[in-house]
Amino acid sequence: MPMEKTFDAAEAEARLYEAWEKAGCFTAGANASRAETFCIMIPPPNVTGSLHMGHAFNNTLQDILVRWHRMRGFDTLWQPGQDHAGIATQMVVERELAKAGKPSRREMGREKFLETVWEWKQQSGGTIINQLKRLGASCDWSRNAFTMSGAPGAPAGEEGNFHDAVIKVFVDMYNKGYIYRGKRLVNWDPHFETAISDLEVEQVEVDGHMWRLRYPLEGGATYEHPVEWDEDGNPTAFETRDYLVVATTRPETMLGDTGVAVHPEDPRYKHLIGKTVRLPLCGRSIPIVADDYADPEKGTGAVKITPAHDFNDWEVGQRTGLRAINVMTTRAAMWLKDNPDFAEGCDPDLVAKAIERLDGTDRYEAREAIINEATDDGWLDGIDSDRHMVPHGDRSKVAIEPYLTDQWFVDTAKIVGPALDAVRDGRTKILPEQHEKVYFHWLENIEPWCISRQLWWGHQIPVWYGPSKEELDAYPAVYSGLPQSFCAPSFEAARELASQYYGEDVQIGEFPSTGPARSYAFGWNGPKLSIDLQRDPDVLDTWFSSGLWPIGTLGWPEQTDELNKYFPTDVLITGFDIIFFWVARMMMMQLAVVDQIPFHTVYVHALVRDEKGKKMSKSLGNVLDPLELIDEFGADAVRFTLTSMAAMGRDLKLSTQRIAGYRNFGTKLWNAARFAEMNGVFEGYAPDGTIPQPAETVNTWIIGETARVRQTVDDALAAYRFNDAANALYAFVWGKVCDWYVEFSKPLLMDGTPAQQAETRATMAWVIDQCLILLHPIMPYITEELWGTLGQRDKMLVHADWPTYGPELIDAQADREMNWVIGLIEEVRSARAQMHVPVGLQIPMLFTELDAAGRAAWDRNEALIQRLARIESLEAAETLPKGCVTIAVEGGSFGLPLAGIIDVAEEQARLEKTLAKLEKELGGLQGRLKNPKFVESAPEDVVEETRELAAAKGEEADKLRAALARLAELA
C-alpha cells in the first residue's frame, strides 16, 4: 500500500506517544549504554496551570536535550512534577466553592477545606501533564513529583515524601539559625490576608493624586516660606507660616503618622527640628525629625512619616526613634476602635470622633472621608494629579499594604555566599552570560526572605509554642507575650524538646492551632503543671518547597539510588522571569542543605511574544494556545518553530505562518521518504549501523554532507544553540537531500546499472535514516512514524543509536565535483529562465573549453546534468555560433545554441549584468591584494583564499567579456 501524501499528525501523535510510554521508553535509564548520567528537572508548573506558549517553548528545549542524550546512550532522567501553588490553588478552590454555593473556607474549617483541595488536585491537577504529553515531552511520568506529596491528609496516590524534605530543611535551617521569626513590615495582600514576598509584588503605574495637607506647628513656632524667586532660583520674598505642608498619595495613613521628617540642612526647617506639629483629626503631637530621606527639592521638603504603613517611613522611624502605629486591619480597613496604640497621645474627643466616622471603613473610603474633612476644616493645602507606581499583588491584583506583622524569615545573608561563589567560580554556568549579572545583582543585595503565609494550603510551619519559663515563674503577675518556640519535624519530637525545657514532670499536650499565631495554654492541676503547645498556623511560601525541587524529587532526605545517581543534576532550562524566585533560591538551598550545586548549567530562555512583539496576555487577547496550534499544525511543527527561533537571549515573535512553514518541512521530509519507499529503497534494507561505501560520486557526496550536518547538530546542541541545530537540519534535509540528492538519484535508480541501483538504494536508505535520527529530538512524531513505516527495526527511533561518524566521511573530491555539477546546472537553469526558454524544451549544449576535471565531472554525471538542466547533448565547438547563450563556470565555457529563440539584446543585457556584479566583487578582491599591508598582516590562508577567488572570478569575467565581444561582432 503506498504511503499517504502527508503525515496525519492528529491521528499518529496520540498513538505514538502511547507506544513510547507503554514500552517504557522514557523511564529513568531507558536505553542507557554508558555510565554517564544526564538529568533535567522540569521547572514545576503550577498544579492549577495549563500549558501556555512559554511552557511549550521551555519543555521543547528540555525534550530536545533529553532525547538527544537518551539516544546517545546516557543514563537519562527527565524528572517531571508540579508545585502546589499556595495562593493560586487556594484561590481556585475557594472560587469553585463559592460558585457551587458550598460553605466557604472559613465555614468548613481548615481540615475539611484541605480535603477539598486534595479532591480538586486529584481531579484537575493532571491537566498540564496531559498537555505536556501532547507536546511530546519524554518525561519519566512514573516519577511524577508534587511539592505537597506526603503532607498530612494527603490521600492515596500522594504518598511521596516531599513534605518530609520540606519540614526537615525547615528544622535544620532553624537549628542552624538561618530561620527566624520577627516583626517587620511585609508586603501584605489585603485580599488574601497573607504576607507575600517582594517578588510577588508587581509595580503598576496608576493615575492618582498628591494631596497636600497642613499640619499646624505647636508651641507658636513658625517659619518663613519662600513665595518669590529671582532668575537664579534664590528666594526673594517670604510669607510666615504657622503650619507645615506635607504631601501624600495616601492620606488614609495619616492616622498612623508619628513624625514629620525634614532634611537636616534644609534652611527653611532647620530651626524646627525637635519641635512638634499637631496631627489633624486626632490631635496627636508628633515630632519634626531630621533625616536625609526628606528631599528638599521634592514637594515642600517636609514628609509625613508613617512607620507602620510605608517601607521608607519604617526606615526613617528606625533611625529617628519614632513610634510605629498600625491603623489598619488585615483587610486594609481602618482600625481605630480598641486600638490602644492609636489612641495613645491623642485627644480623647477627637479619637471618639474619628472612630465614629472612620473605624472599619475601607482604606479608599477612608481616604475620601479624610480629604472631605480636610477640605471642610481648611487643612487641605491643595491637590496635584500624580502618576505613580503602586504595588499590587500578582495574584489578587489589589494594592499591597505594607503591614507590620510577625513573620518567619530566612536570613538569606547567611546562605547567599556559596550560591554566589558557585556561579563566580564557574561551577554553575548561567547562559546567556548576561543573566549572571542579574543573578549577582540580586543576590548581592538580597533582603531577608519572608517565608510564612497566612494560608491553609501549604506546608504548615513545624513550630509549636508554649509559655516561657520566666512567664511560668512569674505567673500570674506577667504575661510576656513572648512564647517559647519548639521547632521539630513532628509534635512528638516537639514534645520531647518541650519536656527537656520544662522538665520531665510537666504534662504536655497539643492544642489545635485554630486561633491566632503564637497562642498556648497552661494551668496547674494541683502541683502538676500542664501545658498545651499550639502549632504555628501559618504555612510556608510555595517557593520554599520548590527551592528543594532538585533533591526533593529524587527522594531526599532518603538516600535513594536516584539521588546518588542523578544529583547534582545537569541542566536547568527556565525562563528569565524566575531567576530570583527559583533559580537563585535553589542554588542557595541546595548548597545550604546538601552542600552541592543543584546543576552545572542554567539555560535561561527568552519570552514568547505574539507576531507584533507584544507580550502574550489574556487581557490583550493575543494569546496563542499551543494546544490549538498542535491541533492545527502538529506538535512537530510547533516544536520545530520554537526551536528554530530559540536564538539565545532573543525574544520569539511567533506567527502561525512560520509554523505552517515548518509543517511543510515535515511534509517535505515525508515525501522524500515516500519517494524512497516507492523506489524500493527500503526493500530488504537491514540497518546494522554500517555506513555505505558507494562508488558513485553523488552517493559519496551525500554521505559526506550527512557527516557534516551531524557534526553541526552535535556542536550546536552541546552549546545550547538550538536554532543552529534546527536550521542546519532544515537546510540539509530540504536544501541538500530533497533539492539535489533525490533528483540526482532518479537517473541512477531508474536507468542505472544494477550495481548503481543497488548502491544508490543503500545510500538513500542510510541517508534518510540519518535524517530521521538527527531530526528526532526536535520532531519526534513524524520521524518515529517514518522509522516504523519504512523498515523493520530492532528498536523504536526514540532509542536509536545517535551517530558518531565525522569528517572522515567527507570526500573532498566528491564535494568539489558535485558543487561544480550543481553550479553548472544552476547557471544553465538561470540562463534558460532569463532567456525565456520553455521549461520543458530539451536543448543541445556546446563547449569551447573544458578542463580535465570538468570533463571528468561531466562524464561521471552526464545523466544528472542532462536531466536537471534539460540538456539533450554535449558537443565540442571551435566557436559558439550566432544566437548562443554563454555559460561560464570554473574550468569550462559552455554555450546554448538558441538561434531564433533568444533575443540578442537581452542576452547582452544578461551578460553585462552578470559581468558588472563580477567586476564589482573582483574590484574589492584586487583592491585588497594590491594593498601591501593586507598581504603582510592578514593571515596566510586568508590571503591565499583571496588570491584563488580573484583568479577564479577573473577567469569567469574573461569568459563573459569574450562572449560579449562575440555578441557585439555578430549583432
Next chain:
RNA sequence: GGGUGAUUAGCUCAGUGGUAGAGCGCUUCGUUCACAUCGAAGAUGUCGGGAGUUCGAAUCUCUCAUCACCCA
C-alpha cells in the same frame, strides 16, 4: 534614576574581524510519475546616525538617537 539588551532585505530574524545570509512575503514561469503543504528563476541592503581602532568593521571602542525589558 540605575541596569541590560536591541536597531541587518517589505516582515521575522541568523550572522563575535576576512565574498552580507535564511525563512516568510513579493514578481515571472511551471502541475514530467516524492511532494502545489511543491518546483524553477528573479527583485529587494549607505547592516540606526556619527566618529575611532585595524591592512580590513554588520562584528571591537566611543558617542548620539530610537525601542524594549528588568530593578528602584
